[in-house]
Amino acid sequence: MPTPPPAEVPDGIQCHPTGTRSDRIHESVLRATEELLTEGGYPAATVDAIAARSGVSKATIYKHWPSRTAVAAKAFGRLMAGALPLPDTGNSVADLTEQVRRVSAFYASDLGAVFAQLLAACVDDPTGAAYFREYFLDGRRTAIATLWQRAVDRGDASPTIPIDDVIDILFGPLIFRRLTGHYPLTEDAATTLALNALRGLLPAASRQTSLSKDSHDTHHSD
Numbered sequence: 001m002p003t004p005p006p007a008e009v010p011d012g013i014q015c016h017p018t019g020t021r022s023d024r025i026h027e028s029v030l031r032a033t034e035e036l037l038t039e040g041g042y043p044a045a046t047v048d049a050i051a052a053r054s055g056v057s058k059a060t061i062y063k064h065w066p067s068r069t070a071v072a073a074k075a076f077g078r079l080m081a082g083a084l085p086l087p088d089t090g091n092s093v094a095d096l097t098e099q100v101r102r103v104s105a106f107y108a109s110d111l112g113a114v115f116a117q118l119l120a121a122c123v124d125d126p127t128g129a130a131y132f133r134e135y136f137l138d139g140r141r142t143a144i145a146t147l148w149q150r151a152v153d154r155g156d157a158s159p160t161i162p163i164d165d166v167i168d169i170l171f172g173p174l175i176f177r178r179l180t181g182h183y184p185l186t187e188d189a190a191t192t193l194a195l196n197a198l199r200g201l202l203p204a205a206s207r208q209t210s211l212s213k214d215s216h217d218t219h220h221s222d
Contacts, residue, residue: 012133017064025054033054042121045068069131073136074131076115084106087099092151096194097194100194101194105185151202157205170198
């Protein structure tokens with residue numbers, strides 16, 4: 001029986017051992033890293049601490065990941081995926097606005113501080129940066145692409161606008177605010193940011209949503 005070809009590994013991602021035992025080891029290390037990141041941030045997630053928490057030797061950890069940053073990036077991607085379920089209100093503007101609010105709240109939380117620490121660590125660790133792109137950024141890109149495709153399917157959004165432009169316009173300012181601290185990561189600020197951006201990205205839907213809101217507000221003020 002021919003041996004099946006190995007699974008394709010994204011650029012920059014280390015091909016790690018597989019099989020029942022190796023899969024258990026991989027999962028144990030990720031769970032331990034998630035716990036350490038949640039408890040003490042990136043400084044707490046040293047390879048020594050991960051090894052002690054998971055019961056997996058440092059040598060084995062390095063067989064699965066090229067660096068400490070790489071382990072933390074994959075674990076952090078899982079944390080954020082679980083923390084940010086996608087809204088589904090049936091309205092394109094409402095969905096994207098709510099997602100901006102949720103991401104803003106995440107960056108304002110303790111895990112947002114971990115994000116900033118991990119991003120800084122990637123500057124000096126190109127192998128870790130590859131994992132950050134694969135397991136954090138790509139996961140976020142897929143999630144927002146789902147929301148954007150809903151808007152396209154409703155006829156609210158143009159399919160010619162690149163999804164990466166959409167993501168950078170809506171969520172790039174939140175990362176900048178997290179890193180510089182020059183502007184608050186509040187719900188009101190996130191709502192204002194989203195609505196201002198969506199006036200350009202979804203002009204017709206934004207006008208319709210605005211008119212509906214104005215009509216609703218006027219009705220309740222009478």
